[in-house]
Amino acid sequence: MKTLFEYRDQYVRSQPSAFCPGCGGGIILNCFLRAIDDLGLDQDKILAVSGIGCTAWIPSPNFNGDTLHTTHGRAIAFATGAKAFNPDLTTVVFTGDGDGAGIGGNHLIHAARRNINLKVILVNNMSYAMTGGQIAPTTMHGETTVTSPYGNPEFPFDITQLVKAAGASYVAKWSTYHVIELTNAIKEALQHKGFGFIEVLSQCPTQQRRIFNLRGPLDSLPPRILDMFMESTYNRNRESKGGYLYAVPASNPKKTLDMVSGLGSAKIVDHMGFGQVVRVDNPDTDELRGKLEALGEVKYVADHMEKKIELGLFEKYERPELTDSLQEIIRKARGEQ
C-alpha cells in the first residue's frame, strides 16, 4: 500500500490548492487517484476533462496526466470528440451540478443515450458554488441561496434517475462521506464498457452554510456536513437497520434534547430534509413514537427512512458502445471487412 506522499508525488502536480478549506473536491480527487492506482491504469493514457466551476479544478491542473479544461457545460462535448478520435484513451469527465445538469444538461443526456465509453463524475454540491452559491437545478425546494433568499421556489432534478432513464449503462450515486464505496464505484465504472455515470454529493462549507442554515465557526462545518450526508442517506443495496426516530423540534433542538432524555440515547444531528433534529436511538420504535409525540417540544416525529436520499448502484448492464460502432462504420467506409 502506497503512502499518502507516494500517491501525491506520482499523481498530483505540486501547486497550492484552489479549493476553499474543507471542500469535497480533494476527497473526490483522492478517490479517483486510488481507483486508477488500484486498477494499475497508466496515467499517461488517461484524459481528464472538465468544464467550468470549482469541480472543474478537481483534475485540472491537479492531476498529473492529460487534462482538458474546457468551457462551461461543454466538458462532455469535448470529451466525446477526444474519445471518438482516440478510443484507447480512458476519458473521465469531472463536472459540477450546474455545469453538467444545468448549462450542460443536454450533452449529459445525449452522451448517456449514445452509450459512449466516457466516465462522468458529477459533483453535486447543490448550487453554483464558484460564482457565489446561486440556485442550480439540484438545489432542494425551499432552500435559501443568494438568488432565493425566501427559499427556492423550484424543484430539483434527480440527476441519477434522469441519466439512467436516458440510457446510461452504469449509474451509481455516493457522497464524499462514502469514500470506500465511491472509490469502488469509480473502479467499477472504469472497468465498465459504456457510459459510466457517478453522482457524488459533496460538501461545500462556503455555500452550504447558507443552504442548510448551518451556524458555528467555518472550520466546524466540513465534518458536520459529512455527518449530515451519512444521516440523510441510505445504501439501496443494504437493508437499513432502523431502531431510531427523529424528533423534529417545535422551537429549540437543545430544549427537545433535554426533554427526550431517558427515552433512549439521543443527540442533535443535521438532516438534509429536516434541518437540526434530535435522533433518538431506541429499538422499540412504536413505544418511542408515542412518547415523543406526547412531548410539547416535538413538532413532528419522523421515521428513520423519511426524506432520505437513496445511494448505491442504480444501473449496470451491457449494450453496444458508440466508439465501437464508429470504428465499424470507418472500416466499412474504407471498404475493409
Ligand SMILES: Cc1ncc(C[n+]2csc(CCOP(=O)(O)OP(=O)(O)O)c2C)c(N)n1
Ligand atoms: C457560458 C458561461 N456562463 C456562466 C459562467 C459563469 N460561471 C462560472 S462557474 C459557474 C457555476 C458553476 O457551478 P457548478 O457547475 O455547479 O460547479 P461548482 O462551482 O459548484 O463546482 C458559472 C455560472 C461561465 N463561466 N460561462
